[in-house]
Amino acid sequence: xxxxxxxxxxxxxxxxxxxxxxxxxxxxxxxxxxxxxxxxxxxxxxxxxxxxxxxxxxxxxxxxxxxxxxxxxxxxxxxxxxxxxxxxxxxxxxxxxxxxxxxxxxxxxxxxxxxxxxxxxxxxxxxxxxxxxxxxxxxxxxxxxxxxxxxxxxxxxxxxxxxxxxxxxxxxxxxxxxxxxxxxxxxxxxxxxx
Numbered sequence: 001x002x003x004x005x006x007x008x009x010x011x012x013x014x015x016x017x018x019x020x021x022x023x024x025x026x027x028x029x030x031x032x033x034x035x036x037x038x039x040x041x042x043x044x045x046x047x048x049x050x051x052x053x054x055x056x057x058x059x060x061x062x063x064x065x066x067x068x069x070x071x072x073x074x075x076x077x078x079x080x081x082x083x084x085x086x087x088x089x090x091x092x093x094x095x096x097x098x099x100x101x102x103x104x105x106x107x108x109x110x111x112x113x114x115x116x117x118x119x120x121x122x123x124x125x126x127x128x129x130x131x132x133x134x135x136x137x138x139x140x141x142x143x144x145x146x147x148x149x150x151x152x153x154x155x156x157x158x159x160x161x162x163x164x165x166x167x168x169x170x171x172x173x174x175x176x177x178x179x180x181x182x183x184x185x186x187x188x189x190x191x192x193x194x
Contacts, residue, residue, distance in 0.1 A: 001058040004060075029064050030064060030068060033064075037059055038078055041078050041081075045083065058120060060092045061091050061093060066093075066105045067104060067105070085116065086115050086117045090141060091119055091120070093109075094122045106137060110138050113138035119137070119138050119139055120142070122143045135172075141176075142165065142176050143177045144178050148162050148165070162189075163193055
């Protein structure tokens with residue numbers, strides 16, 4: 001997964017939560033998002049040249065990017081420029097963005113998937129978690145929010161929810177990823193639950 005960080009000479013090391021909202025409000029997210037996609041694809045191509053052709057790259061995208069009329073053309077031309085197959089790219093959208101903009105982005109997500117590009121639903125369970133979206137959208141990956149994983153060992157409710165999310169994803173043919181695994185106990189539980 002491509003993770004964006006800003007190392008500012010004035011403000012220090014800033015995580016995305018400190019600047020992405022401003023980038024979206026000012027629409028700077030559009031050129032920034034293009035730079036992130038190009039840089040990510042360039043890096044992935046370098047990894048492929050080193051013999052890791054099986055690797056894919058996940059890149060978070062903003063609804064503002066999706067709403068651009070040339071977004072799909074830009075994605076495809078970027079993949080072509082670095083001689084990457086669409087299957088090597090997964091575009092991640094957050095659950096809150098999905099719910100706010102479902103009508104506007106559904107057709108674009110469908111088109112991206114038809115081209116072979118993966119679509120991941122990031123931070124699943126952290127927002128409204130409308131299960132109907134899992135049936136209506138071309139989601140290939142569910143990324144369980146870290147908040148479920150944090151207390152998975154000490155909170156029986158979290159264990160039950162995580163187990164059901166894994167089962168739901170598996171039954172729908174959707175890959176499930178757990179974000180924020182920090183210790184072997186969490187990993188062991190997740191491995192045990194496939």
